[in-house]
Amino acid sequence: MYLIKNQIYKDMTKTQKSALCNFLRALVKKSPELCAEDILEKFLDDERYYFEINNPHFEFLENYLDNPKFTEETLLYLKECRKYYDYKKKQEPLIQAQKEFEKKKRNFLKEVKMSKETPTKKQLYYYDRLCKKYNIKKKDLTSKLEARNEIESILNEYSRDFENIDR
Numbered sequence: 001m002y003l004i005k006n007q008i009y010k011d012m013t014k015t016q017k018s019a020l021c022n023f024l025r026a027l028v029k030k031s032p033e034l035c036a037e038d039i040l041e042k043f044l045d046d047e048r049y050y051f052e053i054n055n056p057h058f059e060f061l062e063n064y065l066d067n068p069k070f071t072e073e074t075l076l077y078l079k080e081c082r083k084y085y086d087y088k089k090k091q092e093p094l095i096q097a098q099k100e101f102e103k104k105k106r107n108f109l110k111e112v113k114m115s116k117e118t119p120t121k122k123q124l125y126y127y128d129r130l131c132k133k134y135n136i137k138k139k140d141l142t143s144k145l146e147a148r149n150e151i152e153s154i155l156n157e158y159s160r161d162f163e164n165i166d167r
Helices: 002-007 014-030 036-052 059-063 068-116 121-134 144-166
Strands: none
Touching: 002 068, 014 036, 014 068, 036 059, 036 068, 068 144, 121 144
């Protein structure tokens, strides 16, 4: 897409070219069901309409709209944008799998780090209070991970007992 972008609209300024390309790319993204030719027709019709009512999106396009070279370059860019978004859509499952893998990796590394750190005062206090509340023999907690897991197991075990009582 970027190679094509450098080859088209040579007589426009950088700002004009950038604004037009961004607008066209947004049109392609917004309407995935339309082909490049249909998007081009819609774009040209809309721009002609806006010129008729004296409210154009791009004032500099007045001289370009009926130019066959402009139409050809725009169609080329729209087709390239369509290829880009179709490719991106095909890559979506792979990207999601990669994100899921990265999430699992971060959680694993977080747990490894927690296993090497001593438990916090809050964790120890909370664990102590839970043990007293449920008359559980206290264990000597050596890491944040162990403290978290012990607290979690106590809460899960006794919350299930409360759920059974409610029923």
